[in-house]
Amino acid sequence: MLYxxxxxxxxxxxxxxxxxxxxxxxxxxxxxxxVGFLVLPFFMTDYWANAVFVPFLIYAIAAxxxxxxxxxxxxxxxxTGGFMAVGAYAVYKLMTSFPEVSIVIHVILAxxxxxxxxVLFGLPSLRIKGFYLAVATLAAQFFLVWLxxxxxxxxxxSASGQITAPERTLFGIAVTxxxxxAWAKYLFCAVFLFALAWIARNLTRGTIGxxxxxIRDMDIAAEIIGVNPLAAKLSAFAVSSFFIGIAGALFxxxxxxxxxxxxxxxxxxxxxxxxxxxIGGLGSIFGSFAGAAFLVLLPVFLKNVLVGGLGWPxxxxxxxELMILGGLIIGFLILEPHGLAQLWRxxxxxxxxxxxxH
Amino acid sequence: MKKSxxxxxxxxxxxxxAGAAQxxxxxxxxxxxxxxxxxxxxxxxxxxxxxxxxxxxxxxxIGGEKxxxxxxxxxxxxxxxxxxxxxxxxQGALVYNPLSTGITYQLIPKMxxxxxxxxxxxxxxxxxxxxxxxxxxxxxxxxxxxAASVAVKYLLDENGGSLxxxxxxxxxxxxxxxxEPIRTLEELSEKHGFELSxxxxxxxxxxxxxxxxxxxxxxxxxxxxxxxxxMNSVAIQEAANIRFPMENFIGIWWSGSENDxxxxxxxxxxxxxxxxxxxxxxxxxxxxxxxxxxxxxKAAGDGSNVGTVLYSRGMYAAMVIAEAIRKAQExxxxxxVNAAQVRDxxxxxxxxxxxxxxxxxxxxGQPFAASCEDHGGPGMARIQQWDxxxxxxxxxxxWIAPDDEVLTPLVMEDSAAYAKxxxxxxxxx
Numbered sequence: 001m002l003y004x005x006x007x008x009x010x011x012x013x014x015x016x017x018x019x020x021x022x023x024x025x026x027x028x029x030x031x032x033x034x035v036g037f038l039v040l041p042f043f044m045t046d047y048w049a050n051a052v053f054v055p056f057l058i059y060a061i062a063a064x065x066x067x068x069x070x071x072x073x074x075x076x077x078x079x080t081g082g083f084m085a086v087g088a089y090a091v092y093k094l095m096t097s098f099p100e101v102s103i104v105i106h107v108i109l110a111x112x113x114x115x116x117x118x119v120l121f122g123l124p125s126l127r128i129k130g131f132y133l134a135v136a137t138l139a140a141q142f143f144l145v146w147l148x149x150x151x152x153x154x155x156x157x158s159a160s161g162q163i164t165a166p167e168r169t170l171f172g173i174a175v176t177x178x179x180x181x182a183w184a185k186y187l188f189c190a191v192f193l194f195a196l197a198w199i200a201r202n203l204t205r206g207t208i209g210x211x212x213x214x215i216r217d218m219d220i221a222a223e224i225i226g227v228n229p230l231a232a233k234l235s236a237f238a239v240s241s242f243f244i245g246i247a248g249a250l251f252x253x254x255x256x257x258x259x260x261x262x263x264x265x266x267x268x269x270x271x272x273x274x275x276x277x278x279i280g281g282l283g284s285i286f287g288s289f290a291g292a293a294f295l296v297l298l299p300v301f302l303k304n305v306l307v308g309g310l311g312w313p314x315x316x317x318x319x320x321e322l323m324i325l326g327g328l329i330i331g332f333l334i335l336e337p338h339g340l341a342q343l344w345r346x347x348x349x350x351x352x353x354x355x356x357x358h
Numbered sequence: 359m360k361k362s363x364x365x366x367x368x369x370x371x372x373x374x375x376a377g378a379a380q381x382x383x384x385x386x387x388x389x390x391x392x393x394x395x396x397x398x399x400x401x402x403x404x405x406x407x408x409x410x411x412x413x414x415x416x417x418x419x420i421g422g423e424k425x426x427x428x429x430x431x432x433x434x435x436x437x438x439x440x441x442x443x444x445x446x447x448x449q450g451a452l453v454y455n456p457l458s459t460g461i462t463y464q465l466i467p468k469m470x471x472x473x474x475x476x477x478x479x480x481x482x483x484x485x486x487x488x489x490x491x492x493x494x495x496x497x498x499x500x501x502x503x504x505a506a507s508v509a510v511k512y513l514l515d516e517n518g519g520s521l522x523x524x525x526x527x528x529x530x531x532x533x534x535x536x537x538e539p540i541r542t543l544e545e546l547s548e549k550h551g552f553e554l555s556x557x558x559x560x561x562x563x564x565x566x567x568x569x570x571x572x573x574x575x576x577x578x579x580x581x582x583x584x585x586x587x588x589m590n591s592v593a594i595q596e597a598a599n600i601r602f603p604m605e606n607f608i609g610i611w612w613s614g615s616e617n618d619x620x621x622x623x624x625x626x627x628x629x630x631x632x633x634x635x636x637x638x639x640x641x642x643x644x645x646x647x648x649x650x651x652x653x654x655x656k657a658a659g660d661g662s663n664v665g666t667v668l669y670s671r672g673m674y675a676a677m678v679i680a681e682a683i684r685k686a687q688e689x690x691x692x693x694x695v696n697a698a699q700v701r702d703x704x705x706x707x708x709x710x711x712x713x714x715x716x717x718x719x720x721x722x723g724q725p726f727a728a729s730c731e732d733h734g735g736p737g738m739a740r741i742q743q744w745d746x747x748x749x750x751x752x753x754x755x756x757w758i759a760p761d762d763e764v765l766t767p768l769v770m771e772d773s774a775a776y777a778k779x780x781x782x783x784x785x786x787x
Contacts, residue, residue: 047444055437096779149532149558159541159772160483160534162463166779177780178467256436258463260534262561263436300441303431314431315391315400322392 003351019201036190041183049182054255056296057189058247063276063288064200065243070274071282072204073236074216075125079137081269082144083241085261086114087248089154092163095176095253096156103168103175107192107249114245115238117144122237126230129219141270148261164258176253185254192250196243201285203239212236213283279332281341290340298325383420383695385410385679386446387427388439388456391659394562395434395587397617398668400659402457403429405672407658408651412643413680415650420683421693434587436460443468452683452700453477455675459535467780470494475701477682479675480505480611480634484538485772487734489705490784492773496704498678498735499726500634500760502584503768505610506539507760508632508739509582510546512608515758521552527578529569529585529593532558536584539610543582545764563589570596583609590618598625604744605630611739614751615667619744627746630754632739635674636722637751639665643673643718667751674723681717682707705730724757730786734769737762 003024010016020026044053062084069075090110095103121140125133148154155163167177174180175188203209211232214222223229252259259265272295280291299321306317336342350357389403390396410425419425428449430442439461443454453475456462462482469476470493478486478497486495514521528543530536536558547554555576557569563585570593573581581602585593590613597607605628609618614631644665651657652664663669686695686703695703708727714720726735741755777784 045448047448050444051441158775159485159538160459160463161537162460162534164463164467164779167781178471256440256464257467260436260460260463262533263460307430313391314389314429315396318392318431318433 003348003354005352019205033194036194037187041187044183044186046182049186050255051300052297053186054189056292057186057193058250058255059273059276059292059296060289061189061193061196061250062244062247062273063280063292064197064285065240065247066273067277067280067282067284067288068200068204068212068243069236069240071277071284071287072209072216073212073233073240075122075233075236076130076134077137077240078134078267078270078274079121079140079144080244080273081265081267082141083114083118083244084248084251084269085144085148085265086117086241087111087245088252088259088265089148089163089261090114090245091249091253092156092165093154095166095168099166099168103170103253106168107246107253110249111242111246114248115242118237118241118244119234122234122241125233125237138267138270141267145261145265148265160260162258162260163252165253165256168253176257178257180254188254189250192246196246197285197289200239200243204285208232208235216283275329277339279329279339281339284339284341286344287339287341290344294340295325298328382424382426383452383683384426384428384446384450385453385455385676386442386449386451387429388432388442388446388454388458388461389429390432390434390457392431393433393435393587394564394589397591398587398612398615399434399457401615401617401663401666401668402672402675404657404659404661404663405669405674406455406676407672408647408664408669409673409676409680411651411656411658412647415654415656416646420680421687423687423693425680425683432456432458432461434458434460436464440464440468447472447474450697452695452697453679453704455479455679457481459483459538460533463534466492466495470780473701474697475682475704477675477679477704479678480671481535483776484734485769485776487732487737488769488773489729489731489733490773490786491777491782492733493785494701496728496733498728498733499709499724500611500737500739501734502535502538502610503542503765504734504737504760505632505739506542506582507546507765508737508758509608509610510543510550510552511758511761512741512755513580514550521550524552524580525555525576525578526552526580526582527555527557527573527576529557529559529573529581529583531563531585531589532560535586535612539582539584541768542765545768546761549761549764559585559589559593561589562587564592566592566596570600570602573597573602574600580606580608583607583613585609585613590615591621594619594626594629595622597629598622604628608632608741611671614742614744616749616751617666617668619746620749624746626744629744630741631744631751633667633742633751633753634723634739635670636719637667637670637742637753641719641722646718647673670722674719677717677719678707678709681709681713704728705733737765 020029066080069077087110090113091106094106124136155161165176167174173184175184211227214227215232276291276295279294281287302321306312307314390399407427410427414424432439432442439456455477459481462478465476476495480500482497484501484503486492486497543554559566559569609631611632611634619626619629652661682703685707686699687693689702690699705728710725724738737760738757740753742751743754
């Protein structure tokens with residue numbers, strides 16, 4: 001009744017091709033923006049920022065990045081953790097080498113460096129596909145972690161191999177380091193997420209996104225109709241790595257503050273982000289958000305319910321949490337292989353007809 | 359979907375926060391009872407928790423104030439550790455002991471900003487021993503570099519005062535923890551003329567075939583081992599498999615618990631490790647623990663770890679924290695101390711042999727006194743050796759002091775680098 005297209009008349013091309021063509025969608029999108037940028041920052045506490053919102057925002061960036069590569073271009077990657085590490089170490093080296101340059105520029109440059117590394121590791125994708133490509137990107141994951149562990153230049157020769165983010169300010173307010181107020185952390189990441197999601201959304205529905213999808217759906221047919229696989233695949237790797245690099249840079253500089261490559265950017269991270277896009281929905285920007293929210297919030301939620309609410313011992317709760325999470329992932333893959341985004345799509349279809357389904 | 363989860367989580371978190379009382383002394387227990395490091399985390403957490411339960415049951419808390427130890431599972435993971443810290447700090451937390459070097463590195467700047475004490479006995483950032491730079495961090499009685507130096511000193515004694523031309527391999531957890539001693543050992547190798555080789559093992563370390571193949575090829579005279587969790591028992595098993603002489607295999611105190619050696623059976627006989635406290639359960643405090651905690655059914659975990667090495671260590675850490683709180687109460691003249699007063703208590707803390715005896719732990723740990731400059735303690739350690747037939751550890755050396763001549767400049771150098779990075783000025787001047 002509320003959610004429907006009837007009565008919406010588009011009178012210009014701009015109206016016809018807008019991101020949210022339905023008025024109700026547009027309203028929710030605007031409400032989300034207002035709440036996200038104008039309401040939440042005023043209620044942000046350290047706990048909410050560090051346990052829930054900042055990780056969610058950063059993982060959402062990484063999930064959009066991986067979704068571009070895997071969901072839109074069909075190139076399976078298990079190197080996400082490694083590429084995030086590139087972003088993190090790039091921003092660390094930039095922050096410590098050029099302290100006078102703005103942190104925003106450093107984060108974007110770190111994305112650029114990661115894009116270059118991503119293209120390099122994307123080259124094999126021109127020859128190999130599917131599982132074999134997954135194995136090649138897995139090699140990237142292990143190689144990059146090994147590299148950052150092995151070469152002391154990357155961690156400025158510190159005794160423990162840890163990298164620690166120094167304090168950097170934006171408009172006089174700390175955004176990295178220990179003295180960062182919770183709202184600044186949140187807003188800094190939220191602005192990046194907004195900008196990147198906006199870019200991703202518009203890339204994926206333009207020429208370049210259509211090329212990626214053509215390659216994903218059938219690469220030979222795509223080549224026959226004039227899509228250059230070299231340009232399409234490498235651009236997907238570049239854009240995806242750019243996003244993931246920014247996520248890695250924010251993850252280290254804003255969220256963790258100190259990081260150790262093997263632990264923060266290990267293979268588990270690659271799988272976590274892959275699970276996010278699988279649960280959220282391959283080939284969907286909304287799915288990246290939903291998947292990131294699901295995998296960030298669910299453990300925190302379960303922990304608070306089981307330990308805080310029911311008073312269970314923390315170890316039992318931790319084990320049950322793993323089982324519930326695993327069970328949900330398997331359940332999702334069986335019941336809704338296209339993820340939360342598909343659930344949302346089905347719901348929208350139903351809503352359009354409601355309350356007169358026939 | 360997203361919204362409903364946010365709301366549910368919000369409700370759950372709000373409910374959790376409302377339940378905590380504010381009047382008691384809160385010492386959060388960031389423990390890990392799951393994951394590849396649980397073998398070390400469980401007994402430590404049990405000992406830590408049980409000691410505070412003992413104080414609550416026997417003495418009615420510290421200075422009449424009950425101690426709460428809300429437990430939070432970190433799984434030795436830094437992200438979860440940060441979440442645990444944020445979740446518990448609002449309850450009025452006085453001091454943290456996360457038992458993870460990775461989490462410690464995360465927390466040092468945060469806790470400096472929040473004004474809460476971080477106590478990392480025998481782990482964490484070694485250069486935090488310099489109180490001039492690290493106001494809120496304490497790592498007495500001993501740290502990683504002390505351990506490396508004590509191990510080398512012990513080997514010197516064993517070899518008639520000279521390690522000239524000997525080969526020592528450092529087998530380590532490839533993380534901040536395992537990398538810590540490298541710089542010290544490099545200095546020491548220069549000083550004593552031994553050859554040092556590095557064998558990193560990636561976490562969690564269930565697979566060490568290639569490292570032990572390298573040991574077979576290089577034939578080092580001694581292997582110094584910095585491992586933790588499942589890595590320990592694997593390494594000892596592998597050493598037994600290649601028939602590496604166990605008496606030449608020395609672990610740091612984190613690689614010397616019953617859980618590490620029992621799986622290798624008789625093969626582990628003779629394995630040595632450092633320890634910073636006494637072993638076994640022949641201390642009077644254990645009788646109290648049994649009476650007030652275990653027999654009363656108030657023990658943490660399943661109660662099976664009493665008297666093991668890591669249980670004792672958790673208890674030792676809890677004891678030091680309790681003494682620091684007691685000191686803080688004395689200095690502040692009130693029993694309801696806050697986080698800043700507890701920090702002062704840590705800095706003024708003096709543990710004497712007489713006091714240890716009063717606490718039911720005679721000849722258990724080294725006496726030490728902290729000061730504004732010194733947050734690191736004397737750093738002494740003893741050597742213990744595993745007897746596989748008796749299934750127990752025996753102390754085979756007296757307290758060995760580390761080589762401060764080498765360590766002090768290194769600590770100063772590293773802490774100065776941190777101070778510069780973080781923009782801190784030295785205190786205590």
